[in-house]
Amino acid sequence: MAGIKILSTHAVQEVLTELGLVFQRASGSDLAINYNPANALKRTIEAGTPFDVAIVTRAVMDELALKGKIRRGTCNDICQSGLGVAVRRGAATPDIATVDAFRHALLAARSLVRSKEGTSGGYFEALLDRLGITEAMRDKIALGPSGRIAELVARGEAEMAVQQIPELLPVKGVQYVGPLPEELQLWTVFAAGVGSTAKDPAAAEAFIEALVTPSAVALFKAKGLEPVRH
Numbered sequence: 001m002a003g004i005k006i007l008s009t010h011a012v013q014e015v016l017t018e019l020g021l022v023f024q025r026a027s028g029s030d031l032a033i034n035y036n037p038a039n040a041l042k043r044t045i046e047a048g049t050p051f052d053v054a055i056v057t058r059a060v061m062d063e064l065a066l067k068g069k070i071r072r073g074t075c076n077d078i079c080q081s082g083l084g085v086a087v088r089r090g091a092a093t094p095d096i097a098t099v100d101a102f103r104h105a106l107l108a109a110r111s112l113v114r115s116k117e118g119t120s121g122g123y124f125e126a127l128l129d130r131l132g133i134t135e136a137m138r139d140k141i142a143l144g145p146s147g148r149i150a151e152l153v154a155r156g157e158a159e160m161a162v163q164q165i166p167e168l169l170p171v172k173g174v175q176y177v178g179p180l181p182e183e184l185q186l187w188t189v190f191a192a193g194v195g196s197t198a199k200d201p202a203a204a205e206a207f208i209e210a211l212v213t214p215s216a217v218a219l220f221k222a223k224g225l226e227p228v229r230h
Helices: 010-027 036-046 057-068 098-106 119-131 135-139 149-153 199-210 215-220
Strands: 005-007 030-035 055-056 074-081 083-088 112-115 141-144 160-163 174-179 188-194
Touching: 005 010, 005 036, 005 199, 010 030, 010 074, 010 199, 010 215, 030 036, 036 055, 036 057, 036 215, 055 057, 055 199, 057 188, 074 215, 083 119, 083 149, 098 119, 098 135, 112 119, 112 149, 119 135, 119 160, 135 141, 149 174, 188 199
Parallel strands: 005 030, 005 055, 112 141, 112 160
Antiparallel strands: 055 188, 074 188, 083 160, 083 174
């Protein structure tokens, strides 16, 4: 059976778990998927790791295409995600509906976990400065490992998690509070592209095409992702 090696951000993991099975049955192509934050994938690809399809943030995709690591004509925006908040299941749900309420909820939290090097983590650090609470939050913040950082909240190791919404929703033992206020929201676009050294570019392109079908779009929405706003 032919194989397609995919390097993907965690944000679309739930979608690929379901869509991948459908694609494999229909195409006969086996999928090997490795998940990491987009910046970690960028380093992996730049180091020469072989792959067929990359699914990363649009910013990283553009950098990789510029460096000749991605076939530019194959790049396709597939979805976008906002940031959200989760707390341990059964805990009081903080009000985060407005900028002031969100700021108060952060200050009231005893501890918070954010991604160490994911897009959400870097943005959140800048957001604290924007809200004027960097110093007040400094000793409360833990850096989560690659993947679903809300698992630390589920285990009681942090009170609150801030991350991409589709990475919060699947975590058992936590409850999703809601998205960041729109004035503070970061919408991250995710794109898929074929690697410049892909062994079977046609099969890789077929997989990307499967990510933009109406059924795939519906699945993205069910998993907390949104169509790209043009």
